[in-house]
Amino acid sequence: MYLERLYLKNFKNYDELTLELEDGINCIIGPNGIGKTNLIDAVYMLSMTKSAFSFTENQNVKHGASDFALSGRFKTENDLSTVICQYDKSKKKISLNGKEYNRFSEHFGKFPCVLIAPNDTDLLREGSEVRRRYFDSVISQFDKEYLQSLINYQRALLQRNQLLKNFAEQRQIPNKEWVAPYDHVLLKEGRIIQNKRKSFIEEFIVSFKEAYETLAGEEVADINYKSDFGSDTIFEETWQKDIALQRTTKGIHKDDFDFRLNAYPLKKFGSQGQQKSFIIALKLGQFLLLKKQLQTSPILLLDDIFDKLDDIRIKKLLGLIKEKKFSQILLSDARPERSKTLIEQISMPCNIIELKK
Known part of the structure; x- marks a missing residue:
């Protein structure tokens, strides 16, 4: 093509x-x-x-x-x-x-398509949202169920956050029953997203490490998927904190991807050359995976x-x-x-x- x-x-x-x-x-x-x-x-x-x-x-x-x-x-x-x-x-x-x-x-x-551009270093410098957005865009190109779950989760998250704000702005007593339907969606779709992110990283890491070794030699590059999306009572456990901050403080939308080189954080200990090699290997790994998945x-x-x-x-x-x-x-x-x-x-x-x- x-x-x-x-x-x-x-x-x-x-x-x-x-x-x-x-x-x-x-x-x-x-x-x-x-x-x-x-x-x-x-x-x-x-x-x-x-x-x-x-x-x-x-x-x-x-x-x-x-x-x-x-x-x-x-x-x-x-x-x-x-x-x-x-x-x-x-x-x-x-x-x-x-x-x-x-x-x-x-x-x-x-x-x-796969884009390699100068601003790709934002994946290192910026917060977890940038890394999630990147990996979401990769997975969504070949997994339609993942994309739909992501859409459903984000819609429910926006509605839940708006309801938490309304409680404070209208000085209403927070009602768990009003929030329960959104919690149900976040739990259901969040579990699907978490499982698919885990499976994706397990497959992606093979292509990524192959690309990094080609570019940089024998250094050990790694990506760890980090998620606090644990028990089914996660939103009950954070209820008081969510009310106080008027937003959903835990969930799949807080996941992160930890970039490591020789077991150390890449952002803190990696040289500019190592960081550039890591990012390019990330994109080349993306290329190889999409080529395999999409034929x-x-x-x-x-x-x-x-x-x-x-x-x-x-x-x-x-x-x-x-x-x-x-x-x-x-x-x-x-x-x-x-x-x-x-x-x-x-x-x-x-x-x-x-x-x-």
């Missing part, structure tokens, strides 16, 4: 643009600020239904415009498929071959990562590319000569896309 054609209109800094892409390496080159990352993000949105870099849809609209449109033509072994994403007047629509989705979640996993090779998006890696790690990453571990690759670089030199080193054809002001 690969993206054959990409079309943008009023998307970020682009008025209108059509790109023809190849099944292989596509190198987007041009000076900083020209819009290379925006093209990568457009591909990500067509795959994942949302931007990788913008928090709101308005941030994706070109200044002076009121809407944007994206279109991608994907080619598989036996078929051509067109995905269209349109945003107009605060409403976004996504369609596949002319049929609009009722729920964006129906699109997950159909045209998978298709995801598109690999490499956004300006050569500036963030030393020569040794660049060489090893290029070695993986040369071994044809990936199908379609879109990479961006602000230094054209560097990209051309690196591609020449692995003696592979490359579609060069040079952007100019």
